[in-house]
Amino acid sequence: MGEGAGGCGSAGSAEEARVVRGCAENARLQEQRRAGLRAAREGRTLESLLEELQRVATLPLERSETLPREIYTSDAFYAWEVDEVFSKEWFCVAHVSQVPANGDFVNLDLFGDPLVVVRDKSGGVRVLSRVCPHRGMDIMPPGFGHDGHGPAERRDGGEGRGSTRLFLCPYHSWTFELDGRLKACPEMQQAEGFRRDEWGLKEFRCEVWQGFVFVNLDGKAPMTVAEQYAELGEHVSKWRIGGMEIVVEREWDIPCNWKVLTENFMESYHHAGAHAKTLQTIMPAKQTWTERERPHFIRCHLPYKPKVREEIAATEADGGQWDTFPVVAGLEGEDRHEWGLMLGHPLFTFAVTPDQVVWYRILPLGPDAVKLTTTVLVPKATREHPGFDRMLERAEQEAAAFHLEDMEVIAAVQRSLHANGYQRGRLSHLEMPIWLMQRYLAARAHGTWPGLDHPPAPGQR
Numbered sequence: 001m002g003e004g005a006g007g008c009g010s011a012g013s014a015e016e017a018r019v020v021r022g023c024a025e026n027a028r029l030q031e032q033r034r035a036g037l038r039a040a041r042e043g044r045t046l047e048s049l050l051e052e053l054q055r056v057a058t059l060p061l062e063r064s065e066t067l068p069r070e071i072y073t074s075d076a077f078y079a080w081e082v083d084e085v086f087s088k089e090w091f092c093v094a095h096v097s098q099v100p101a102n103g104d105f106v107n108l109d110l111f112g113d114p115l116v117v118v119r120d121k122s123g124g125v126r127v128l129s130r131v132c133p134h135r136g137m138d139i140m141p142p143g144f145g146h147d148g149h150g151p152a153e154r155r156d157g158g159e160g161r162g163s164t165r166l167f168l169c170p171y172h173s174w175t176f177e178l179d180g181r182l183k184a185c186p187e188m189q190q191a192e193g194f195r196r197d198e199w200g201l202k203e204f205r206c207e208v209w210q211g212f213v214f215v216n217l218d219g220k221a222p223m224t225v226a227e228q229y230a231e232l233g234e235h236v237s238k239w240r241i242g243g244m245e246i247v248v249e250r251e252w253d254i255p256c257n258w259k260v261l262t263e264n265f266m267e268s269y270h271h272a273g274a275h276a277k278t279l280q281t282i283m284p285a286k287q288t289w290t291e292r293e294r295p296h297f298i299r300c301h302l303p304y305k306p307k308v309r310e311e312i313a314a315t316e317a318d319g320g321q322w323d324t325f326p327v328v329a330g331l332e333g334e335d336r337h338e339w340g341l342m343l344g345h346p347l348f349t350f351a352v353t354p355d356q357v358v359w360y361r362i363l364p365l366g367p368d369a370v371k372l373t374t375t376v377l378v379p380k381a382t383r384e385h386p387g388f389d390r391m392l393e394r395a396e397q398e399a400a401a402f403h404l405e406d407m408e409v410i411a412a413v414q415r416s417l418h419a420n421g422y423q424r425g426r427l428s429h430l431e432m433p434i435w436l437m438q439r440y441l442a443a444r445a446h447g448t449w450p451g452l453d454h455p456p457a458p459g460q461r
């Protein structure tokens with residue numbers, strides 16, 4: 001289990017230790033099953049899985065089913081997702097508040113590619129490969145205790161974070177500018193035809209949208225992020241997320257497929273079970289609903305129940321603050337009385353709430369593992385509020401509490417996908433987002449997006 005860069009003080013509770021232990025135990029048991037079932041699993045070909053995906057995706061919501069387990073467990077299907085979905089689409093890797101000043105950088109590994117997100121000398125955000133063009137060293141290899149960037153002025157925020165004027169490869173001391181150009185390389189004068197300007201760090205196509213940094217690994221996405229998420233942008237523009245700052249950030253290793261985590265993030269049917277003591281008391285599962293199908297995103301609404309609305313009105317009439325942080329300026333009506341869950345396809349998951357934005361950065365590590373970073377973003381004005389520290393403590397506790405409830409179910413679900421007793425299930429209408437995710441994957445298998453090759457599914461209101 002990783003340590004949160006932002007820390008979470010008092011949330012490091014017995015409850016957290018229990019769930020973390022549970023995840024490790026489920027991972028261990030799952031690994032045993034995996035080894036035993038490997039041969040059987042490989043028997044089901046990628047082709048037959050894609051065929052079954054197409055069949056399931058054409059079912060109406062009322063007859064919808066869960067997908068074959070191999071879609072969540074097999075190496076072949078995961079490799080298909082990486083090559084045909086994730087590499088071709090835009091993938092959200094950072095928020096601009098993580099690299100506020102020129103020279104600030106954040107490292108991450110994306111589908112095995114070591115990357116650095118850096119703000120260059122002119123203030124632009126770039127995504128560079130960390131693989132040195134000389135002999136392939138990772139210029140900031142994780143886990144060795146030295147972060148490889150020589151002339152760094154600041155190394156706060158843990159490993160793989162900091163601020164620097166140059167990147168230094170620790171192997172033979174080649175140095176690179178913040179835009180990836182090779183600046184200096186000792187003793188290369190006898191290498192015939194070697195031209196320094198031809199040997200920079202590889203740069204990936206990158207865009208900043210609403211403050212989020214996106215990368216497109218194959219460089220051929222047909223649209224810009226702004227074009228692709230134009231309608232999503234209209235929905236969330238009131239939150240002005242580009243000007244927000246990450247104030248809570250925690251890392252978690254979870255032994256589950258990315259879809260198990262994302263399905264759980266998007267469906268709120270489980271409020272009645274996993275969150276019975278927390279979210280269900282404010283946003284009952286029964287009232288949650290999903291908008292009509294869009295090519296590039298899914299949006300769900302989680303309205304507060306009437307009693308909570310009354311409580312809010314009463315608290316605010318007395319000059320009090322009901323929410324953890326002050327309500328984001330300008331929010332009213334439904335926006336002030338519900339959470340909105342968003343999935344920008346394929347894996348840009350966030351929630352807008354009246355007082356904060358919760359962004360989950362999900363990095364798939366294989367069919368059975370993800371590295372998750374849970375974050376909370378608030379407006380600058382909230383950060384400058386005199387009572388901010390106290391509010392932050394409450395936010396950290398709340399965020400950890402309901403996240404631990406989720407961790408427990410997703411780790412256990414993933415292990416069951418390997419069990420002899422596993423059965424394919426049926427979906428409730430409250431799980432419409434899962435059905436929409438199936439339709440997205442099926443559309444991508446045809447090289448298109450939902451609603452572009454068939455009529456979009458209507459919304460639930």
Ligand code: FES
Pocket residue numbers: 132133134135136137169170171172173174
């Ligand atoms: S591998 Fe980087 S300088 Fe040689």
Ligand SMILES: [Fe+2]
Pocket residue numbers: 264265270274275405406
């Ligand atoms: Fe949940």
